[in-house]
Amino acid sequence: MIHHPQTTIHAARLGNLEILKELIRLEADLNASDEKGYTALIIACYNRQYPAAQLLIENGAAVNSQDHGGNTALMGASFKGYHNVVELLIRNGADLNIQHGNGGTALMFAAMFGRNDIVSLLLEHGADRTLLDSRGLTAIDLAAQQGNVEAIKLLTAP
Incomplete structure (x- = not known):
């Protein structure tokens, strides 16, 4: 090879x-x-x-390879807000709940950076909203820190 x-x-x-x-x-x-x-x-x-x-x-x-910081393709696409790329990764078996070195997940990135369509997409496909980062914070906590009211609504909906 x-x-x-x-x-x-x-x-x-x-x-x-x-x-x-x-x-x-x-x-x-x-x-x-x-x-x-x-x-x-x-x-x-x-x-x-x-x-x-x-x-x-x-x-x-x-699909789930991680860089040296533990970041995945899904985390990067979620952070950037690339809906079609996130969909492609999900369709091809991306693990929605991988945590990087500080415990962050794709859902946390989306919530922190106001990518609310990605928050919805990840939740729809079963992302775990209860995971904690290394500081003990959830995606809801991170959305609250950013004043992201829409993400808080999405993350607290039944």
């Missing part, structure tokens, strides 16, 4: 499907990571490169 983590990650960042397809043809390791632990899928999702993310997933990229 050929390893091209930097090339694969760069192509994913730019959404360059032709280079990604060639790397796949050459059997590049799509789950290889850079010095920060970023994989091509994490970078594609964080940069809203939906077609690249889809291509990577279809060719075996690990």
Whole structure:
């Protein structure tokens, strides 16, 4: 297997499907990571490169891989508010409740940064609203800290 983590990650960042397809043809390791632990899928999702993310997933990229801080593609897309990317990840088995190094989850990121459509989507698919971060805070607490009234309503609804 050929390893091209930097090339694969760069192509994913730019959404360059032709280079990604060639790397796949050459059997590049799509789950290889850079010095920060970023994989091509994490970078594609964080940069809203939906077609690249889809291509990577279809060719075996690990949906739940984590960078060195414990962040996943789902966390990045939730933080950024990329609804279609979050949907793609959920459809392909993203674990909604993975916690990064400080205990944060995709739901917590969405609630903190006012991505309320993502909060709804994650809850609809079973995200755990009761998980605690390293400070003992839930997504509801984090939404409250930001004054995100809509997220509080979503997170406290039955």
